[in-house]
Amino acid sequence: MAESTGTGVTDGENVPLDDTEMPLADHIEEMIKRLAIVLVVMALVSGVVFPIADDLINFIWYELLPGPMGPGAAKPRVYDPLALILARLKVSSLAGFVIALPLFVFQTYRFMRPGLYPNERRYYLAAVPTSLILAIAGVAFAFYLILPVIFTYFLQYSEGVTTIAFGLTETFGLMTLLMGFFALVFQIPLFVMLAIMMGVPSRAWLASKRLYFWGAFLGLSFLFSPDPTGMAPILVAATMITLFEGTLLLLRWTGSE
Template identity: 80%
Template structure:
């Protein structure tokens, strides 16, 4: 039965319907234990996907390598020294490490939406029904954005970077690509862009759940720009500066594009 107020008999039925239904106090130790278990689920799922992909890692390595560095896949096993696109292995574990990197990338992409879901499940008892709907919708959206991020890195960013590398190196030295270092750069940037493309999701989710507002984010944009630039240069393995510049520009574009979309639709 709805409870009446003392002034005009107005019921609180609507507010009760929107209240968190499962909110209850829990000891801090129980919260920490649950959080660790949910993170464990994400890590186990990532490890399982990585293990499955590891079985076909050689095919993925060849596909990624020869898509970004065109060369003759049939010639490369017995290639002469002037075939620059062929991968070189300079240590006994080079191929194993490349397999681990590509399989870990696949596991990471799958783990991103699972991480979003597990955070939702962790916070679900304290969320309002509207917030729960937003969070559930964010799970498939996270996977789509991760795949788009990997595709953007694979189709746009990495070809630009390797074209730049070749353009300033060809006149000064004979080029040979080491498998471990080169493939490490490829997989790191693809994984990084899978994470970077989550920015619109995080911004919109924070606004929809009332954590912040579009106006506040717009007023503090320079702080976010500085953070994006710092992260790009801190975690990029490219000493020439080309990769960090592209990463930082992409992060700022995604952030500003999300704010522009929210302003255009009138959502705050």
């Protein structure tokens, strides 16, 4: 008779169906192939979006830098011949990156599938569309909340002292970088859930090490944010900590370990 497990599922239902030993070299080769698939799809999506990149650039730019700056003041300045091409590549790469995130989750599922229990496979597959939803939410959060706050802050301490003119390369680079970064940051709840589901850490262990995670979040925010004033890194770090702590609170409230 099958012994029952703590999850309420019998051992027969909780045994990996395809768990076989593979040489380390085969594991590395498979991992590289799956990562290559993600990069190729990201490049393909970027290529599809590239022809409409100008429309996306105009939409993003003038939504974040609107008319109150004065007639023509928000118009981007181009200081090198490759600036517009680079801006097109940035916005198309952002679209490719958003699509690549759920594909990355799916490819990790395919890589780990032989060692997963049937119930874990269901949870992991459900994480694929969730990853896309979280990525879009992250981009929207950055676009509608974080970037307007940052540019309002920039304008407030610059007005009355300087003539404001935004260069396309640096300014649009900040826009796309933060939107892409927040698409990744919003994956934190998903990664925490999957890690706990896989039994790597427990909720209690994560909670006990929260200060280390907070420090890591703050360090990553300052490392990858191009804003020397500190405003953007602080907002990014605060968002990461909020998502991390919110996930732990949800797990505690639901009794999930």
